[in-house]
Amino acid sequence: MKPIYSSAKEAVADIQDGATIMVGGFGLVGIPEQLILALVEKGVKDLTVISNNCGVDEWGLGLLLKDKQIKKMIGSYVGENKEFERQVLSGEIEVELTPQGTLAEKIRAGGAGIPAFFTPAGVGTTVAEGKEIREFYGKDYVLEEALRADFSLIRAAKADKFGNLIYNKTAQNFNPMMATAGAVTIAEVEEIVETGDLDPQTIHTPSIYVQGLLQADQEKRIERLTTR
Amino acid sequence: MKPIYSSAKEAVADIQDGATIMVGGFGLVGIPEQLILALVEKGVKDLTVISNNCGVDEWGLGLLLKDKQIKKMIGSYVGENKEFERQVLSGEIEVELTPQGTLAEKIRAGGAGIPAFFTPAGVGTTVAEGKEIREFYGKDYVLEEALRADFSLIRAAKADKFGNLIYNKTAQNFNPMMATAGAVTIAEVEEIVETGDLDPQTIHTPSIYVQGLLQADQEKRIERLTTR
């Protein structure tokens, strides 16, 4: 029922210069690897990217950074990416650092028709500067507005042809909220199964949020291999 | 790891007159049957009850209504309960009717540390009277505050001993949010399995939200049996 793209190139064909895109993943886990590579190849520029991290220097969103395709980055953590830190400190890239929970909630709110909400995170810090502060039950909270995107590029383990998605372990992270907050959500999945093959009680992302599917093998690079 | 009560009576022992309780379920589906019966038996009074519906005349929360144990009801739909409608129209019970989505979100917010949020539901109606209205992107939204409870009484299909919960089909409804918004959450479950027996990818309510478990058989009365 949902379009299945024949290539990553086809999947990102409608993404134009200046687009706002959400990209799923935490570190390199759960990132839509092939969709990102397709954006690099397409050379689309002036992107506003909403993603918790910005990849590493040679993989994931780090590739878009290196090519200076990102105008503005909204995320919570840049620690692992030297080129990102360099572009931020030199002012080459605009960055909006957002507490991770606030980022997750802003994206959820965007997908859920909630334009703004109060949260304690960031009160008394630079994050709350210029924003409304209000007291509830004797504690201060800051008003944060929702985020939406033109496109959400996400990664799941399995999809059925309706577009229902199941994620693997901690590869879930930001993907389900981003699926809800993109005007167009494209899911890169490891496997597409027949409609009806997924248990409806275990669906993480219901099909209503998904506009297109791409089956693609994943490298799943490991950032910090740590063993016993 | 979580206490397993030997009876519904023991499970509700700490609930005192004047308590605010959330009770899961939609209609009669997913209600904590035995915990409600224990509240009736206990005769606890002046309750503020937060629940989407208020049972039917002879079952579920309707039993608490009949005994006049409820001082105030916060819910979205009372249509199926004649005694409720009578008490509301006669002013015997205080009622705060809340749009169903707003109710669900207020409870989620309560559990998620969000004190208030804006929603479009109810703008221009009596629901928004006395509340702040603010425009975002050219549309009006009303500010709604979070709900929390002293106790949340919920119903699940399965629990493990850690307190992880899985619900059955549409018996999920309000239960997962209520699990997060009770200072003490007591889950009435059809089956308790060993820790490790539930697939961690299919958990609906993680154990962190659950303070106690009761295994109890369910009558599962059907409000509107409709067949082909």
Add this chain to the structure above:
Amino acid sequence: MGKVNYRERIARRAEKEINDGDYVNLGIGMPTLVANYISEDKTVVLQSENGLLGIGPYPTEDEVDPDLINAGKETVTSIPGSAYFTSAESFAMIRGGHVDVAILGAMEVSEKGDLANWMIPGKMIKGMGGAMDLVHGAKKIIVIMDHVARDGSAKIKKECELPLTGKQVVHKIITERAAIDITPDGLELREVFEGFTIQDVIDSTEAPLIVKNVIENVK
């Protein structure tokens, strides 16, 4: 044409508002009937605000599961490709603009698209249920109802007298007599159904109607 057939005609006409691939929420009562008339050419996924995407037909007696109901509390089944979720997720879906069409009943609709369908002060309180969220969330809001009240009084009014469910939210009204669009200029009469005349519809509607391109004798 009896009342029952009117209901069927309304449901059949409402079905035409649904496109292939749409996600649709059907309200309690007459709107639920629309499910029976969805064309086999269309893949339509029905959302139930109590936490189900993909309502199936009513169960056989053997299939009845007391834990599986629709928002009207009727026992139902679910289709292949369905998903269950919480009420919060369900209304995230609704409020977030992901549902394509909502078909609701009404007590009154105003010419501006105001809707009243949840209470009669001092007489009847059902509660708004999910209607106040739906009217702000679904991309297209269709009201289906009897054209007039039991006492013959108009239900399509200049202003609603009953407490509102939502202001300026309805896009289209379908009754046993007519299909009417709510436009920025007011109510525009689009179709008059067999057995009624344009004048019949005008006479039984309190609000003024724009009558420009009306298709008459629609079956």
Add this chain to the structure above:
Amino acid sequence: MGKVNYRERIARRAEKEINDGDYVNLGIGMPTLVANYISEDKTVVLQSENGLLGIGPYPTEDEVDPDLINAGKETVTSIPGSAYFTSAESFAMIRGGHVDVAILGAMEVSEKGDLANWMIPGKMIKGMGGAMDLVHGAKKIIVIMDHVARDGSAKIKKECELPLTGKQVVHKIITERAAIDITPDGLELREVFEGFTIQDVIDSTEAPLIVKNVIENVK
């Protein structure tokens, strides 16, 4: 006692702040070490803000799953009774006050419990990650860190100079030299660790310390 052993001592001391049955979030770096010292008498469930409740030990080489990491991006395992969820759910848990203890690293802590641990203007930007949410959500916020910076300057100050992570959020500071509570009256020195004197701690702390009931020579 070398640096490595100091880290172990700090981690062992921090472990004492965790009760049986607690849900605990351990920050990146030294806080992660605390997991190695949790008493076998306690059932403790570790929360990872990237969507896991129930972090297990590091995997054997055969067990490594690239889709299973902690918030520090290290490959981990999960324990029986664990659950996976979204980042939104993870922070609902954190912000909603469900996590009993959070143990975090710090660059600076003030006598009021202000915490700075996410950037040095013009020099280093790591981002705040989940720290700004954690400091407002967890019931008890423990900071563990070196008592002084590499250049010997104090990290426990009257006022933080670096951009804050949160204001008045820290409950306890544990370093290689001391355990200090943040109280409404200021910093109260509770324990001084073996190898250091009360005076050592006072000298290496910029903010004044309340010295009333101090346990000395703690191992």
